[in-house]
Amino acid sequence: MSSVLEKKILESLKEIHTKLDAIIAKLVTLEEKIIETEEPEPEDVKAYHEAEYRKRRIPKHFKKY
Structure with a gap:
Protein backbone atom coordinates (compact mmCIF):
# COMPACT_ATOMS: atom_id res chain seq x y z
CA MET A 1 0.00 0.00 0.00
CA SER A 2 1.29 3.42 -0.80
CA SER A 3 2.05 5.80 2.00
CA VAL A 4 -0.40 8.36 0.56
CA LEU A 5 -3.22 5.83 0.73
CA GLU A 6 -2.21 4.84 4.25
CA LYS A 7 -2.28 8.49 5.34
CA LYS A 8 -5.74 8.98 3.82
CA ILE A 9 -7.03 5.87 5.57
CA LEU A 10 -5.53 7.00 8.87
CA GLU A 11 -7.06 10.48 8.49
CA THR A 18 -13.94 11.96 16.44
CA LYS A 19 -17.50 11.69 15.13
CA LEU A 20 -18.14 8.54 17.16
CA ASP A 21 -16.86 10.28 20.29
CA ALA A 22 -19.34 13.11 19.68
CA ILE A 23 -22.18 10.62 19.18
CA ILE A 24 -21.26 8.78 22.38
CA ALA A 25 -21.19 12.05 24.32
CA LYS A 26 -24.68 12.90 23.03
CA LEU A 27 -25.97 9.44 23.94
CA VAL A 28 -24.55 9.71 27.46
CA THR A 29 -26.25 13.09 27.88
CA LEU A 30 -29.53 11.65 26.62
CA GLU A 31 -29.21 8.68 28.95
CA GLU A 32 -28.69 11.02 31.91
CA LYS A 33 -31.82 12.97 30.95
CA ILE A 34 -33.85 9.78 30.67
CA ILE A 35 -32.67 8.54 34.06
CA GLU A 36 -33.60 11.88 35.65
CA THR A 37 -37.22 11.71 34.45
CA GLU A 38 -39.99 11.56 36.99
CA GLU A 39 -41.23 8.28 38.35
CA PRO A 40 -44.63 7.23 37.02
CA GLU A 41 -47.68 7.87 39.16
CA PRO A 42 -48.78 4.87 41.26
CA GLU A 43 -52.13 4.83 39.44
CA ASP A 44 -50.33 4.56 36.11
CA VAL A 45 -48.22 1.67 37.36
CA LYS A 46 -51.30 -0.11 38.70
CA ALA A 47 -53.16 0.37 35.39
CA TYR A 48 -50.16 -0.93 33.47
CA HIS A 49 -49.91 -4.03 35.65
CA GLU A 50 -53.64 -4.69 35.35
CA ALA A 51 -53.45 -4.43 31.57
CA GLU A 52 -50.48 -6.80 31.48
CA TYR A 53 -52.27 -9.35 33.64
CA ARG A 54 -55.38 -9.11 31.46
CA LYS A 55 -53.30 -9.73 28.33
CA ARG A 56 -51.63 -12.76 29.86
CA ARG A 57 -54.77 -13.93 31.65
CA ILE A 58 -52.95 -14.28 34.95
CA PRO A 59 -55.30 -14.60 37.95
CA LYS A 60 -55.52 -11.47 40.11
CA HIS A 61 -54.37 -13.31 43.24
CA PHE A 62 -50.93 -13.66 41.59
CA LYS A 63 -50.48 -9.89 41.26
CA LYS A 64 -47.44 -8.49 43.01
CA TYR A 65 -47.91 -4.74 43.22
Missing part, protein backbone atom coordinates in the same frame (compact mmCIF):
# COMPACT_ATOMS: atom_id res chain seq x y z
CA SER A 12 -10.44 8.94 7.69
CA LEU A 13 -10.24 6.68 10.73
CA LYS A 14 -9.35 9.64 12.96
CA GLU A 15 -12.33 11.58 11.58
CA ILE A 16 -14.64 8.62 12.20
CA HIS A 17 -13.26 8.28 15.72
Whole structure:
Protein backbone atom coordinates (compact mmCIF):
# COMPACT_ATOMS: atom_id res chain seq x y z
CA MET A 1 0.00 0.00 0.00
CA SER A 2 1.29 3.42 -0.80
CA SER A 3 2.05 5.80 2.00
CA VAL A 4 -0.40 8.36 0.56
CA LEU A 5 -3.22 5.83 0.73
CA GLU A 6 -2.21 4.84 4.25
CA LYS A 7 -2.28 8.49 5.34
CA LYS A 8 -5.74 8.98 3.82
CA ILE A 9 -7.03 5.87 5.57
CA LEU A 10 -5.53 7.00 8.87
CA GLU A 11 -7.06 10.48 8.49
CA SER A 12 -10.44 8.94 7.69
CA LEU A 13 -10.24 6.68 10.73
CA LYS A 14 -9.35 9.64 12.96
CA GLU A 15 -12.33 11.58 11.58
CA ILE A 16 -14.64 8.62 12.20
CA HIS A 17 -13.26 8.28 15.72
CA THR A 18 -13.94 11.96 16.44
CA LYS A 19 -17.50 11.69 15.13
CA LEU A 20 -18.14 8.54 17.16
CA ASP A 21 -16.86 10.28 20.29
CA ALA A 22 -19.34 13.11 19.68
CA ILE A 23 -22.18 10.62 19.18
CA ILE A 24 -21.26 8.78 22.38
CA ALA A 25 -21.19 12.05 24.32
CA LYS A 26 -24.68 12.90 23.03
CA LEU A 27 -25.97 9.44 23.94
CA VAL A 28 -24.55 9.71 27.46
CA THR A 29 -26.25 13.09 27.88
CA LEU A 30 -29.53 11.65 26.62
CA GLU A 31 -29.21 8.68 28.95
CA GLU A 32 -28.69 11.02 31.91
CA LYS A 33 -31.82 12.97 30.95
CA ILE A 34 -33.85 9.78 30.67
CA ILE A 35 -32.67 8.54 34.06
CA GLU A 36 -33.60 11.88 35.65
CA THR A 37 -37.22 11.71 34.45
CA GLU A 38 -39.99 11.56 36.99
CA GLU A 39 -41.23 8.28 38.35
CA PRO A 40 -44.63 7.23 37.02
CA GLU A 41 -47.68 7.87 39.16
CA PRO A 42 -48.78 4.87 41.26
CA GLU A 43 -52.13 4.83 39.44
CA ASP A 44 -50.33 4.56 36.11
CA VAL A 45 -48.22 1.67 37.36
CA LYS A 46 -51.30 -0.11 38.70
CA ALA A 47 -53.16 0.37 35.39
CA TYR A 48 -50.16 -0.93 33.47
CA HIS A 49 -49.91 -4.03 35.65
CA GLU A 50 -53.64 -4.69 35.35
CA ALA A 51 -53.45 -4.43 31.57
CA GLU A 52 -50.48 -6.80 31.48
CA TYR A 53 -52.27 -9.35 33.64
CA ARG A 54 -55.38 -9.11 31.46
CA LYS A 55 -53.30 -9.73 28.33
CA ARG A 56 -51.63 -12.76 29.86
CA ARG A 57 -54.77 -13.93 31.65
CA ILE A 58 -52.95 -14.28 34.95
CA PRO A 59 -55.30 -14.60 37.95
CA LYS A 60 -55.52 -11.47 40.11
CA HIS A 61 -54.37 -13.31 43.24
CA PHE A 62 -50.93 -13.66 41.59
CA LYS A 63 -50.48 -9.89 41.26
CA LYS A 64 -47.44 -8.49 43.01
CA TYR A 65 -47.91 -4.74 43.22
